[in-house]
Amino acid sequence: MEFSSLFKLPIIQGPMAGGATTPELVAAVSNAGALGSFAGSLLAPAALRTAVERIRGLTTQPFLLNFFVQRTPTPSPDEIRQGAELLRPVWESLGWTELPQPKQWCEDFDAQFDTLLELRPAAASFTFGILDAVQVERLHAAGILTIGTVTTVEEALAWQSIGADAVIASGIEAGGHRGTFIGRQEDATLTAHELWPAVAQAVSIPVIAAGNIMNGADIRQALALGASAVQMGTAFLVTDESGIHPAYKQRLIEAEGQPTRQTRSFSGRYARGIENRFMRQMASVEAQVPPYPVQNALTGSIRAAAAKNNDTELMSLWAGTGVARARPMPAKQLIELLASELQS
Structure with missing residues (x-):
């Protein structure tokens, strides 16, 4: 499978751990022509299998599973x-x-990785660390596209060197955890608009832009700066299908x-x-x-x-720096709105 075949619209819903990415959210996004992402990082193998079974009961479209690369x-x-x-x-x-x-x-990453190979989603993304080339080969053998999360050009080159199919370039504005794995986290300070074109120039694989992307105009800007697609997290936290605590969601809506x-x-x-x-x-x-x-x-x-x-x-x-621009609505409606804004 080619990277471009994962979606009709160049939009990936961010895989936010801790219950935000419900199977209903992932399926709604994928069914609307974007790529839904499910956060598997905090789940044991049995819970992963249950969630993926639920997603597959709601969509026949491609979706992505995300994991933290870590040792216990x-x-x-x-x-x-x-x-x-x-x-x-x-x-x-x-x-x-x-x-x-x-x-x-934490959960055992090796057990999660074996479960990922068994479940065979269309793609898998990783953060907090980097795989080795053998692991990437195993993913490819199972038909799974491999995507690494990066906060610097050096990290993007590292993922490309082991055979990754794409990288997510995450600017400092992005909500949630930083994906830095080379050098000190405090030193990975590039803004989204600095990082995206720098990574796009440095690598030959597709770049997915992340950080303060909230509407169609933001998506257009990211694509103009060399990205092949965008990943949006905060925008989806306030959707109807998001699984975050109601009080947390209300804080985002009133941000x-x-x-x-x-x-x-x-x-x-x-x-x-x-x-x-x-x-x-x-x-x-x-x-x-x-x-x-x-x-x-x-x-x-x-x-x-x-x-x-x-x-x-x-x-x-x-939440990311653009949280005050988040728009609560069903995920399908948000994708449709983004698509119309992208074309206008």
Whole structure:
């Protein structure tokens, strides 16, 4: 399968982990002529199979599965204690006497990868790291197009060198987690309009533009800067089919005047979201928190309590810089609107 055959419209719905990309959202996007993406990174193999079965029950069109490239960490008891201590002001504000210990740090990537090969979606995208050439060959042998997420030209060249079919060039404006895997995350500061043409010039494979793309005019601009397609996340978070918490969705809809910024305090990896009390409370120590996925697991109980209490001040409100321009509506209607704007 060729990259261009994945969609009729050059629009990919971003694969946002944590329940945002429901099978209904993925299928609605693909059925409307764009490419739906399902975030598999936080799911065990059995849950992945169930979700893909549901997607295939709703669409016969191509869709994409996304994963975090990572190894399961083995933090020391001291590291875990220190991480919990840094979070003390937050969990004490919930009336807790201690921070609950996570049951696991992350899902097993090798098991996810084997499941991906078994499920054979049209494409798979990866972030937080890079595969090796053998893994890419295995994906190709299973008929799966391989797409890497990059924040620098060097990362794009690395993915091209191992046989990737395309790269997602994610500018600093993009919501959610940064995909940086070469060098320090803090150093990957290129804006979308700097990164897209630089990557397009450097590689011979298709470039997918990401970062502050909210309407048809933004898509046209990305294509003019050398992209073959765009990936839009925040725009789809407010669609009817998005699976995010209702209070989180409402914060996005009312985001006018609310700043977004990057933080590593929720997960141990830099990610952009709407600023809230958790970010402010952790700002002085966020450089010290354990790396992803340990911090992500440590804050899991806090975020779960916040969801139960409808408390958006302790939720991770991932969103890009263009969040105030997000338009709530059914996903099919959003794709149709984007298509009409793209042609106007």
